[in-house]
Structure formats: structure tokens, C-alpha cells
Amino acid sequence: MINSDDLFKKIKTDQITFEELDAADELASFRSQFVIEDPDLIYLDGNSLGRLPEKTKELAQEIVSEQWGSRLIRSWNERWLEDTVRIGDKVGVVVGAKPGEVVLADSTTVCLFKAAVSALLSKPTRSVILTDDQNFPSDIQALKAAASTVSRDHKVVVIESNGLEAPVEALLGAIDETVALVSLSQVSYRSGCCWDLSTITQKAHQVGAKVLWDLSHSVGVVPIDLRKDEIDLAIGCTYKYLNGGPGAPAFIYISENCHDLINPIAGWYGSRDPFGFDPDSQPQNDNRRFLTGTPPLVSTLLIEPGVDLVIEAGVNNIRSKSVALSERFLFKAEKELLPLGFSVASPVEHKKRGSHLSFSHDSAMAIGQALINEQATIPDVRPPDLVRFGFAPLYTTFGEIEESIDRVKEVISGGGISRWKDAMPVVP
Ligand SMILES: Cc1ncc(COP(=O)(O)O)c(C=O)c1O
Missing domain, CATH: 3.90.1150.10 (Aspartate Aminotransferase, domain 1)
Known part of the structure; x- marks a missing residue:
């Protein structure tokens, strides 16, 4: 052992x-x-794109030929609507969420944007988003976009690190009553440094700020308990250590204490009655309200075998x-x-x-x-x-x-x- x-x-x-x-x-x-066609090839990039699980290969064939090819649109009622929820719940198991708390949608960057805008709108008197320079550049771009979407006064403050370690003290020192949101990548794509979710989250909560964690480089390889650590919001990739496949949809977690948060990109899949075709349909009363349009169904279904392997191990x-x-x-x-x-x-x-x-x-x-x-x-x-x-x-x-x-x-x-x-x- x-x-x-x-x-x-x-x-x-x-x-x-x-x-x-x-x-x-x-x-x-x-x-x-996993599919390993060339045993001599050493693959040390599963932190970017995980390998293909054998089961996913078979499943792709079945989805395309049977579920799409034979059953056509009937598959939505027969299984797809339920499948997407079930797979979201499995990702929830990996991150310590309850059923229904994790939904699969969009890319990681889009999920981050939605979550950030919703958090900012919930703190109308505060204007600062705090992050650090080890965060993924696309995250910082999306945070800046979120800030400027909400108002001209909102700004992103990027805490400097030494390039190696998480700048814990500097970040804790910057969390004050002006901060609406602290948003960090739990594990940095550059140095691989890992934040302690609980320490930062507690400090943010003490001053009334929300936290939004990007779990892309930690989900499936670092133990995470979002409920225990009282995380407000989290998002992450499914194509790294979850082996979900290139461009597989991201996940978004919204805790129960954020039940009042609003999805800033409303759309029919996030509404209570998508197939009522009612432009006034209200948002879903659970986390599906953070969905927008039709999910990338084939990619969503293909996440499952990789997640199953993580849960089994x-x-x-x-x-x-x-x-x-x-x-x-x-x-x-x-x-x-x-x-x-x-x-x-x-x-x-x-x-x-x-x-x-x-x-x-x-x-x-x-x-x-x-x-x-x-x-x-x-x-x-x-x-x-x-x-x-x-x-x-x-x-x-x-x-x-x-x-x-x-x-x-x-x-x-x-x-x-x-x-x-x-x-x-x-x-x-
Ligand atoms: C930490 C982190 N966040 C966000 C992203 C961006 O993900 P997406 O392209 O799905 O928006 C990546 C991509 O590698 C990442 O490593």
C-alpha cells in the first residue's frame, strides 16, 4: 500500500x-x-486533458448510434433530461455536494462569469473582486468582464504572489468590507500551489463576502468537501482529472445559502417550464436555474464513465x-x-x-x-x-x-x- x-x-x-x-x-x-494504444508513450498531461476511458469509447458509439441515431428526439423524454441531472449529481459526490447542487453547463469560463455576476449582484454596496496572479488568465478575464458588466465602479484586484506559493497572508489581509467576491483557483495551473478552501472562505464570510472557487485542477485528485467548508460557489472543468473528454461541459455548484442568486444569462433550460415556450417563465427553483440553453448533450453523457472511475477509486x-x-x-x-x-x-x-x-x-x-x-x-x-x-x-x-x-x-x-x-x- x-x-x-x-x-x-x-x-x-x-x-x-x-x-x-x-x-x-x-x-x-x-x-x-483507459485506452492506452502505445504503452511506450508517457502521458504527463492529464492535468490538461485526461485520457480516454475504455467505457467512454463504447458509450460514444451507443449514444451516437442508438440514442441519437435510432431514438432521435424521443431520447430527451426517454433519458437525456434525467441523465444530465444524474451525471451532475455524480460530480457532486466527488466534490461533497448534495444531489441537485451541481449542474453541468457551458464552459468553465462561462460558468465562472455567470457565478461571478450573480454574486456581485447579491452584494450591491460592494465593488471589489479579489483574486491572485496564479489564477487562470481566462478566469481573470471573465472576472473583469463580470465586474464591468455589473458597473463601471466594480474592479478586480489581483494579489501578487511569489510565483510559487499561494499568497495566503496577502490575500487574507486584503479581504475587507469592500470585497463582494473572492475568486481563486484552488490549485494553480502554473505552480500547482493549492489553497486551503476553508481558511479563505471563513475570512471572506467574516466580512460578508462570497467565495467562488475554480476547482478545475483539483476535482478528482484533491479531496474536496464543499458543504463542510461552506463554499458559496464553485465551478470546474470535467476534462482534466475527471477524464470527461475535450471540451466536456463544466460544472457549477451553488450552495443552499445562495438560493437567492440569479443566473445573469437566463434561458429556457434554466426556466421552470422550458417546453411551455413562455417568455415569462420563471427561473427553476433549484440549481437548474443556472442553466441557459441546450446542454452539449453528447459531451455531457460522455463525462459519466470517467467520473465513475474516480468515485470507484x-x-x-x-x-x-x-x-x-x-x-x-x-x-x-x-x-x-x-x-x-x-x-x-x-x-x-x-x-x-x-x-x-x-x-x-x-x-x-x-x-x-x-x-x-x-x-x-x-x-x-x-x-x-x-x-x-x-x-x-x-x-x-x-x-x-x-x-x-x-x-x-x-x-x-x-x-x-x-x-x-x-x-x-x-x-x-
Ligand atoms: C484553472 C482553469 N480554469 C478555467 C479553465 C478554462 O476552461 P474552459 O476552457 O472550459 O472555459 C482552465 C482550462 O484549462 C483551467 O485550467
């Missing part, structure tokens, strides 16, 4: 081999539930393995990559991280491209200088951790940087 104390103590030593770690991995069998077990994988990677990287011009760009304490590690290097882009194109290893790069390695415990192995470091060394010693120094892929 990876999380036994004895074993864990050895992870950052040479007293244990990757074979022993893989043999002790209780989640190892989950790997076979258990987020606490996934977290234990995530910590073990990243600690092992860090142990090897500190010894073998730092002398090659890399420096650690993530918190070194595992309690302060999500499930990826970032390293800065002057030739980050060239290294990323050489790894992908010459070494069958897929990390990603966040400009200007970060190479990110993501660990998805349902399919990443300890063997891959060891091998990926060797492949990075091979890129550097084999001249990969000069061969790829001019590469500028659109998606880095």
Missing part, C-alpha cells in the same frame, strides 16, 4: 525501486480501464497516490534535472500542491517539443519558461515517473534543445 507510512518515507530515497512502488499500488488496475486514495507520484518525481528531478538548468517552480511541500509539478528552464518550449516529438513523452509548457508534469493517479505509473526523467536527460544530452528551439506550437 503506497500510503503506508513505512513505504511513503522511502519514496524520496533509493531504498525503494519503482517496481516495488508499482507492485504496492492499489490503484494500478485502473490503468487498464475514491478521491482520498487518488490523493495518496498523487502525492507519492509527485514526491518520487521531485526526488529524482532534484538530483538529476536541477544540474541541467531546471529549477523547481512548485511548492516543495506536498501539502501545498495539487497533482502537477512545474520546473522552469530557459529552453522550456524546446524541451517540451523535443520530449513530445522525439521521446514519446507528453508534458506541457506554460510560457515563458515552465515545463509542467501532471500525475494522474488512475493511469500514471511509478515506472513512467522514473523513465520520464531519463527521457528529459536524453533530450538535453542528445541536442534536442537545438533541434526544437524554433518550434512554436499553437497549443504548447
Whole structure:
């Protein structure tokens, strides 16, 4: 068992081999539930786009041929309306929500915008949204759009970090009675630093502000209990550690204490009687009021197998393995990559991280491209200088951790940087 104390103590030593770690991995069998066509390909980008679950492949065929092809529009009444609610509830299980509290809708950015505007409108005498510079740029753009939608006086204040750790003290110090909303990514897409939901939420509530958490990089890999931590609003991607598929719809959570919040983009799917075709139809009296138009049905249905795998494995077990994988990677990287011009760009304490590690290097882009194109290893790069390695415990192995470091060394010693120094892929 990876999380036994004895074993864990050895992870950052040479007293244990990757074979022993893989043999002790209780989640190892989950790997076979994903499509892995090339066993030599090391995929360390599940924090961007999760792998394809085998079941999703079969389900896609069934949805397209049967549910759409044969049953046509009858599927809405026969199953689709209920399916979307059921799958939202399953995501709710992963984040500690009650049935009905999580709905699947739109992209993450659109969900964030809706949630932010609704929170701002509920605090008409306050004009500040607080966030930090480790937040996802699209989130900050959407927060700014939300602020300017509500009034010319609203503004987004971005707290500076040291680029590595969550700026906890600075953020806590900035939460005062002018703040309407605190909105942060629980795990930063850059450094992987992880906020403590409860500390920030409590302080925000003390001054009467609301919180809106982006759980994109934590859902399915970091234990989350939205109800226990009294979170007001949360949104997140389903295509990273939930393995929902490219462009799969996001989720939005609205707590019971926010029952008065209004969806600023009203539409028929959020109304009480969508098929009454009444322009005066009132919003749903549950969280479905945050829906707008027809959900992207095929993508929504395809989320389910990935979420089922997370529920079956258990987020606490996934977290234990995530910590073990990243600690092992860090142990090897500190010894073998730092002398090659890399420096650690993530918190070194595992309690302060999500499930990826970032390293800065002057030739980050060239290294990323050489790894992908010459070494069958897929990390990603966040400009200007970060190479990110993501660990998805349902399919990443300890063997891959060891091998990926060797492949990075091979890129550097084999001249990969000069061969790829001019590469500028659109998606880095
Ligand atoms: C933390 C975070 N928030 C938001 C987004 C944007 O998601 P979407 O493109 O679904 O709006 C991403 C995308 O990777 C992300 O990592």
C-alpha cells in the first residue's frame, strides 16, 4: 500500500525501486480501464486533458448510434433530461455536494462569469473582486468582464504572489468590507500551489463576502468537501482529472445559502417550464436555474464513465497516490534535472500542491517539443519558461515517473534543445 507510512518515507530515497512502488499500488488496475494504444508513450498531461476511458469509447458509439441515431428526439423524454441531472449529481459526490447542487453547463469560463455576476449582484454596496496572479488568465478575464458588466465602479484586484506559493497572508489581509467576491483557483495551473478552501472562505464570510472557487485542477485528485467548508460557489472543468473528454461541459455548484442568486444569462433550460415556450417563465427553483440553453448533450453523457472511475477509486486514495507520484518525481528531478538548468517552480511541500509539478528552464518550449516529438513523452509548457508534469493517479505509473526523467536527460544530452528551439506550437 503506497500510503503506508513505512513505504511513503522511502519514496524520496533509493531504498525503494519503482517496481516495488508499482507492485504496492492499489490503484494500478485502473490503468487498464483507459485506452492506452502505445504503452511506450508517457502521458504527463492529464492535468490538461485526461485520457480516454475504455467505457467512454463504447458509450460514444451507443449514444451516437442508438440514442441519437435510432431514438432521435424521443431520447430527451426517454433519458437525456434525467441523465444530465444524474451525471451532475455524480460530480457532486466527488466534490461533497448534495444531489441537485451541481449542474453541468457551458464552459468553465462561462460558468465562472455567470457565478461571478450573480454574486456581485447579491452584494450591491460592494465593488471589489479579489483574486491572485496564479489564477487562470481566462478566469481573470471573465472576472473583469463580470465586474464591468455589473458597473463601471466594480474592479478586480489581483494579489501578487511569489510565483510559487499561494499568497495566503496577502490575500487574507486584503479581504475587507469592500470585497463582494473572492475568486481563486484552488490549485494553480502554473505552480500547482493549492489553497486551503476553508481558511479563505471563513475570512471572506467574516466580512460578508462570497467565495467562488475554480476547482478545475483539483476535482478528482484533491479531496474536496464543499458543504463542510461552506463554499458559496464553485465551478470546474470535467476534462482534466475527471477524464470527461475535450471540451466536456463544466460544472457549477451553488450552495443552499445562495438560493437567492440569479443566473445573469437566463434561458429556457434554466426556466421552470422550458417546453411551455413562455417568455415569462420563471427561473427553476433549484440549481437548474443556472442553466441557459441546450446542454452539449453528447459531451455531457460522455463525462459519466470517467467520473465513475474516480468515485470507484475514491478521491482520498487518488490523493495518496498523487502525492507519492509527485514526491518520487521531485526526488529524482532534484538530483538529476536541477544540474541541467531546471529549477523547481512548485511548492516543495506536498501539502501545498495539487497533482502537477512545474520546473522552469530557459529552453522550456524546446524541451517540451523535443520530449513530445522525439521521446514519446507528453508534458506541457506554460510560457515563458515552465515545463509542467501532471500525475494522474488512475493511469500514471511509478515506472513512467522514473523513465520520464531519463527521457528529459536524453533530450538535453542528445541536442534536442537545438533541434526544437524554433518550434512554436499553437497549443504548447
Ligand atoms: C484553472 C482553469 N480554469 C478555467 C479553465 C478554462 O476552461 P474552459 O476552457 O472550459 O472555459 C482552465 C482550462 O484549462 C483551467 O485550467
